[in-house]
Structure formats: structure tokens, C-alpha cells
Amino acid sequence: xxxxxxxxxxxxxxxxxxxxxxxxxxxxxxxxxxxxxxxxxxxxxxxxxxxxxxxxxxxxxxxxxxxxxxxxxxxxxxxxxxxxxxxxxxxxxxxxxxxxxxxxx
Amino acid sequence: xxxxxxxxxxxxxxxxxxxxxxxxxxxxxxxxxxxxxxxxxxxxxxxxxxxxxxxxxxxxxxxxxxxxxxxxxxxxxxxxxxxxxxxxxxxxxxxxxxxxxxxxxxxxxxxxxxxxxxxxxxxxxxxxxxxxxxxxxxxxxxxxxxxxxxxxxxxxxxxxxxxxxxxxxxxxxxxxxxxxxxxxxxxxxxxxxxxxxxxxxxxxxxxxxxxxxxxxxxxxxxxxxxxxxxxxxxxxxxxxxxxxxxxxxxxxxxxxxxxxxxxxxxxxxxxxxxxxxxxxxxxxxxxxxxxxxxxxxxxxxxxxxxxxxxxxxxxxxxxxxxxxxxxxxxxxxxxxxxxxxxxx
Numbered sequence: 001x002x003x004x005x006x007x008x009x010x011x012x013x014x015x016x017x018x019x020x021x022x023x024x025x026x027x028x029x030x031x032x033x034x035x036x037x038x039x040x041x042x043x044x045x046x047x048x049x050x051x052x053x054x055x056x057x058x059x060x061x062x063x064x065x066x067x068x069x070x071x072x073x074x075x076x077x078x079x080x081x082x083x084x085x086x087x088x089x090x091x092x093x094x095x096x097x098x099x100x101x102x103x104x105x
Numbered sequence: 106x107x108x109x110x111x112x113x114x115x116x117x118x119x120x121x122x123x124x125x126x127x128x129x130x131x132x133x134x135x136x137x138x139x140x141x142x143x144x145x146x147x148x149x150x151x152x153x154x155x156x157x158x159x160x161x162x163x164x165x166x167x168x169x170x171x172x173x174x175x176x177x178x179x180x181x182x183x184x185x186x187x188x189x190x191x192x193x194x195x196x197x198x199x200x201x202x203x204x205x206x207x208x209x210x211x212x213x214x215x216x217x218x219x220x221x222x223x224x225x226x227x228x229x230x231x232x233x234x235x236x237x238x239x240x241x242x243x244x245x246x247x248x249x250x251x252x253x254x255x256x257x258x259x260x261x262x263x264x265x266x267x268x269x270x271x272x273x274x275x276x277x278x279x280x281x282x283x284x285x286x287x288x289x290x291x292x293x294x295x296x297x298x299x300x301x302x303x304x305x306x307x308x309x310x311x312x313x314x315x316x317x318x319x320x321x322x323x324x325x326x327x328x329x330x331x332x333x334x335x336x337x338x339x340x341x342x343x344x345x346x347x348x349x350x351x352x353x354x355x356x357x358x359x360x361x362x363x364x365x366x367x368x369x370x371x372x373x374x375x376x377x378x379x380x381x382x383x384x385x386x387x388x389x390x391x392x393x394x395x396x397x398x399x400x401x402x403x404x405x406x407x408x409x410x411x412x413x414x415x416x417x418x419x420x421x422x423x424x425x426x427x428x429x430x431x432x433x434x435x436x437x438x439x440x441x442x443x444x445x446x447x448x449x
Contacts, residue, residue, distance in 0.1 A: 006214065012216075013127070023145075027142075030111065034113070034114060038310065045308070048308045055329075061288055065257055068287075086357070087309035090110055092295075096358040096359040099359075
């Protein structure tokens with residue numbers, strides 16, 4: 001079985017074209033609001049990260065389902081000075097300027 | 106560019122807007138949740154006013170739909186909350202109406218919303234793909250371990266739609282009260298969720314309440330997870346769901362994608378080397394021979410004499426040849442009784 005006709009080609013009306021453009025513009029504004037609110041949440045999130053580290057050191061990290069493994073303190077990651085606490089990435093890997101393995105940015 | 110990362114978002118924080126696209130009539134209102142900037146594909150919370158009616162017709166895009174609250178009439182059938190529909194592109198639905206009004210989640214997957222009045226399906230429609238189900242009453246909760254490694258006990262699913270080519274899924278999921286899962290996850294696919302009821306929490310984004318929504322591109326960290334009082338949500342992934350768990354909250358999407366690649370090498374080394382070796386590095390995408398191989402039905406003027414197993418009348422190419430001279434013409438009675446002597 002294939003899903004070949006998920007979309008049937010047709011000419012989009014100018015009315016639909018305008019509607020899509022308008023919605024995309026509103027989505028841009030919505031995204032900006034979300035990005036700002038997530039930046040504002042950073043101090044709270046820092047606390048949540050530390051609580052998470054405490055739990056996975058003691059109760060354990062969920063490896064698979066309910067299988068848990070305590071993570072030694074020495075294995076916990078460190079946030080380096082150049083690393084930002086970013087949780088919203090507009091287009092995922094396409095909006096991430098982190099160098100890929102072995103490549104320059 | 107597809108859809109941007111919309112997370113977290115709650116539709117309760119915005120107002121309904123009247124739908125003004127032609128074909129939808131009056132009395133339909135929507136809140137946009139996310140939209141693909143290339144195709145216009147989108148997910149919307151939709152409200153039909155009491156007395157709303159839409160003529161029979163089809164959409165150029167496939168779409169999915171679930172009733173959140175109220176009653177939706179599809180033809181003469183009354184569909185209540187939890188009723189889910191998968192509607193292929195070009196599939197003509199009967200009249201849709203709501204006597205008292207209802208709240209719906211609409212997901213147009215491959216193009217902007219459209220409604221063409223019609224009482225018959227478009228010629229290109231894959232009508233066999235249509236299905237609908239009362240997901241609250243007629244499906245049972247199953248363990249959430251559809252992917253390995255899996256979610257913790259207490260997260261369960263009801264599978265609503267599955268694409269056997271891409272492994273994309275639509276499903277209801279729930280978290281029991283006091284559910285928690287202490288890991289950070291990312292996937293090789295985009296993920297979407299709408300909270301039908303209840304609140305869950307994720308370490309990056311905080312609480313996602315009733316009406317809470319996200320569209321999250323691939324490789325973005327989310328979790329740890331918790332739900333104090335439980336929740337029920339509709340979730341979707343646009344290709345195969347694989348849970349990459351870890352505990353570094355500061356890894357980036359590129360680092361996560363690199364890790365996925367490294368894990369692919371560890372898991373499927375032969376496939377990895379085939380895909381990435383110089384000699385087989387296809388600039389556009391690897392070819393699936395099933396999509397391009399010559400097929401019998403594509404041949405013009407195919408002759409039945411040489412394609413069957415010695416009989417003039419063959420059935421494999423999907424239609425019948427009636428040859429008056431043939432001993433295998435259908436103008437005879439089919440009395441195929443077989444005597445089998447089974448000895449065990």
C-alpha cells in the first residue's frame with residue numbers, strides 16, 4: 001500500500017494565497033512571543049535542571065521504560081560558558097549554528 | 106522550511122477567528138496552532154456554531170479530525186467527543202453539521218484547508234485509506250512502548266492512524282496521575298501534540314494545560330516529563346518514532362542529530378556505510394527500487410499469452426480478458442469442487 005495521493009494538485013486561489021500569507025505573518029509573531037517567554041523562564045528552568053540532576057543521581061535515569069540507572073555525579077554534564085540555555089529552535093537543525101562534527105561553522 | 110517550533114502554546118490564550126475561506130460557509134471559527142510556511146498545511150482548533158452546516162465535498166489535502174467537545178453530525182451519523190477521522194485527499198464527505206455546536210481539532214496535512222462541493226470522490230482519491238473510529242469508546246489503551254527504548258509505565262496510547270511507508274503515526278496518549286519519566290528525549294521526526302484534557306509538564310517548557318499544543322521539529326530536547334493529575338492528548342509524528350534518551354539539557358539539535366547518526370552507525374553499520382560511502386552517495390536521495398522498477402501493468406499492449414503460466418486468461422494485472430476462442434473464457438460455470446484426501 002502506498003499513500004500516493006496525499007495531496008491533489010490544483011491551483012490555489014488568490015484568496016487562499018492571501019489567507020496563508022496572513023496566517024504565516026501571525027505565526028511569526030506567535031513564535032517571537034514564545035521565544036521571549038521561554039527566555040524569561042530560564043532562571044526557573046535552571047532550578048529544574050538541578051532538581052533533575054539530583055533525581056537521576058539518586059532515583060535514577062530512565063534508560064528504557066521503567067529501567068533506571070543512577071548517574072554518578074562525575075558523569076553529569078557541565079554547561080560551558082559559551083553555551084546558551086536555548087530550548088526553542090525555530091527550524092530545528094536548520095536554525096542551529098552549532099558546528100557539525102569535524103566541520104567549521 | 107516546514108513548520109516552525111511552536112512550543113509551548115495554549116489555544117485558550119487566543120480568540121477564535123471566523124473562517125473566511127470559500128466553501129466553509131458561516132459559523133465556522135478557528136484558532137491557528139501551526140502552519141507549514143511552504144504548503145499551508147496546518148493544525149487548528151475549530152468551533153462550529155450551533156446550526157452550522159457544510160455541504161458535501163472534499164479537500165485537496167488529506168486531513169485528520171477529532172471531536173473535542175459536543176456533537177458533530179456526519180451525514181445522518183452523530184459523532185461525539187473522541188471520534189477520529191482520517192480523510193484522504195479528494196474523499197467526498199457527506200454533509201457535516203452540528204445542531205448544538207462543537208469543538209474540533211482539524212489537521213490539514215499536505216495543503217491549506219479547502220472544501221470543494223462534491224458528492225463523489227475525486228478520481229485520484231485513495232478511498233480505501235479513509236477510516237474513522239470512536240476512539241474513546243471503541244479502542245482500548247495499550248502500553249506506550251511502541252518505540253524501544255520506551256516511555257515509562259503510565260504513559261499509554263491508542264493508535265489512530267499509521268503510515269506503513271514513513272511509519273508516521275497519529276495516536277491518543279494519556280499519562281496517569283503522578284506519571285513521571287526522568288530523562289531528556291529527542292526524535293528523528295517532528296512531533297505534534299494537543300492536550301484534550303489535563304496538564305503535563307516538561308522540564309524545558311513548563312506546564313502544558315488543557316488546550317496546550319506543540320509542534321516540535323526533529324532533534325529538539327524535551328523532558329524530563331511529569332503529570333500530577335494525568336492528561337489525555339492527541340499526538341502525531343511525521344515519520345518513524347525513535348526515543349533518543351540522554352541527560353544533557355544543553356545539547357543542541359545539530360549535536361543531537363550527530364548523535365543519531367553515530368547511533369545509526371553503531372546499530373546498522375552496513376546500511377550506514379552503504380548510505381554514506383562515496384560510491385553510493387546519491388545527491389538527491391537514495392532510490393527505492395519499488396517506486397521505479399518496471400511493472401507489468403505499466404506495459405502498453407501487454408499480451409496475456411506470454412505473461413501467464415500457460416493459460417490464456419490471467420488475472421494478475423487486475424482486469425479480465427474475454428476471448429471467445431479461449432477455453433478459459435468466463436462464459437462458463439465455475440464449478441470448482443476439489444476432493445482432498447487429507448491424512449494426518
